[in-house]
Amino acid sequence: MTRHERRELQRQQRKGQAANQGRRRTFSRALTWAAVVIVLGGAVAGLVALANKSTPTGAVDPVTDQDWTKGPKDAKTVLIEYSDLQCPACRAYLPTLKSLAEKNADKLLVVYRHFPLKQTHRNAELAARFAQAAGKQGKFWEMHDVLFEKQTEWSSEGDPKKLFIEYAASLGLNTDQLTQDADSATIKQEVEGQYQSGLRAGVDATPTFFLNGTRVKNPASPDDFANTVNAAIAAP
Amino acid sequence: MTLPTPSTPPSPPRKWVLFAILGTAFLGFLDATYLTVAFYQRTPLQCGLLGGCDVVTTSRFATVGGVPVALLGSLYYLTLIFMVVAAHDLKRSAFLRIAARLTLVGFVFSLWLTGVQTFVLRAFCFYCLLSAASSTLLFILSFFLPVWRRGRREPEPVV
Numbered sequence: 001m002t003r004h005e006r007r008e009l010q011r012q013q014r015k016g017q018a019a020n021q022g023r024r025r026t027f028s029r030a031l032t033w034a035a036v037v038i039v040l041g042g043a044v045a046g047l048v049a050l051a052n053k054s055t056p057t058g059a060v061d062p063v064t065d066q067d068w069t070k071g072p073k074d075a076k077t078v079l080i081e082y083s084d085l086q087c088p089a090c091r092a093y094l095p096t097l098k099s100l101a102e103k104n105a106d107k108l109l110v111v112y113r114h115f116p117l118k119q120t121h122r123n124a125e126l127a128a129r130f131a132q133a134a135g136k137q138g139k140f141w142e143m144h145d146v147l148f149e150k151q152t153e154w155s156s157e158g159d160p161k162k163l164f165i166e167y168a169a170s171l172g173l174n175t176d177q178l179t180q181d182a183d184s185a186t187i188k189q190e191v192e193g194q195y196q197s198g199l200r201a202g203v204d205a206t207p208t209f210f211l212n213g214t215r216v217k218n219p220a221s222p223d224d225f226a227n228t229v230n231a232a233i234a235a236p
Numbered sequence: 237m238t239l240p241t242p243s244t245p246p247s248p249p250r251k252w253v254l255f256a257i258l259g260t261a262f263l264g265f266l267d268a269t270y271l272t273v274a275f276y277q278r279t280p281l282q283c284g285l286l287g288g289c290d291v292v293t294t295s296r297f298a299t300v301g302g303v304p305v306a307l308l309g310s311l312y313y314l315t316l317i318f319m320v321v322a323a324h325d326l327k328r329s330a331f332l333r334i335a336a337r338l339t340l341v342g343f344v345f346s347l348w349l350t351g352v353q354t355f356v357l358r359a360f361c362f363y364c365l366l367s368a369a370s371s372t373l374l375f376i377l378s379f380f381l382p383v384w385r386r387g388r389r390e391p392e393p394v395v
Binding site: 043 | 274
């Protein structure tokens with residue numbers, strides 16, 4: 001091998017080494033980024049799965065003794081309403097619900113659960129607590145009716161407590177006890193518990209109705225809704 | 237606040253700082269992403285420690301122009317992670333400088349959000365406080381990066 005050839009060979013080798021190194025470096029860079037993407041992607045997938053586990057199953061909690069009900073406990077048709085006392089749409093359903101309950105007093109169980117939309121209705125939660133507290137004195141439905149009927153009067157009130165107490169007095173409730181109960185941790189928990197059960201059931205608007213455990217999909221009007229309920233009652 | 241005295245020429249950032257930033261940002265990313273996913277899926281938060289999660293995450297402060305703050309947080313932590321990895325990969329300190337400035341933004345935003353929880357909503361959510369803590373830690377860690385102390389006029393070091 002001549003000197004020239006030897007030099008040429010060395011140059012070739014060095015070139016090869018450099019290329020090798022370059023390849024190795026590219027590989028390690030790709031590995032780094034792949035690891036980052038895999039770890040982050042895996043984390044996101046894991047979190048989505050975790051959230052899915054506690055995502056609304058759509059299944060509504062069964063009726064218990066804690067619930068406010070109208071009608072026979074063993075009725076074949078059960079209508080559960082998640083509602084907000086400050087929501088105008090809920091108010092619009094009041095006459096329909098009342099007449100449904102009256103006409104089918106022996107066949108339909110109507111259940112009311114609180115779902116105060118605290119974000120948009122600032123007095124809704126307090127109203128729910130007052131209704132709940134009235135229930136302690138055996139007049140939940142009476143308070144529920146008054147609050148819906150006078151909704152426009154107290155909705156935009158800065159301090160609606162006074163009005164609530166007025167309504168309660170007209171129903172013959174013990175207002176001192178009522179005010180105390182409405183502020184109690186028990187009542188707060190009861191309202192929150194119903195709200196949470198609504199979230200679990202996938203409630204995202206009020207009113208949301210569950211007819212025999214199945215969510216009633218956006219009824220066009222209260223009349224349309226009444227037809228759906230009547231059909232369920234009439235079904236064999 | 238006194239910054240660490242500059243060493244000349246600017247040394248490359250210590251490894252532990254980069255790993256600490258990566259780890260903290262990853263934790264923040266998990267936290268914020270959980271909140272983001274919960275926001276879009278309307279999942280009730282698993283909120284045992286302090287309660288009040290729903291009050292905070294459904295308040296009017298939880299979104300900025302329709303975009304949930306949690307999503308902004310996720311993107312913030314994600315960007316930080318990418319900046320640190322890019323700085324390591326491309327050996328460019330510019331990425332670290334961007335990262336350091338971002339931590340300042342994140343810190344100020346966290347202060348505001350914690351203030352809102354304390355004084356306006358009077359309710360705390362564990363996940364939001366966790367994110368505030370990680371943003372604060374990231375801001376502190378950024379002082380260990382050799383990027384704050386360089387004046388603008390000084391020439392870029394040749395790495």
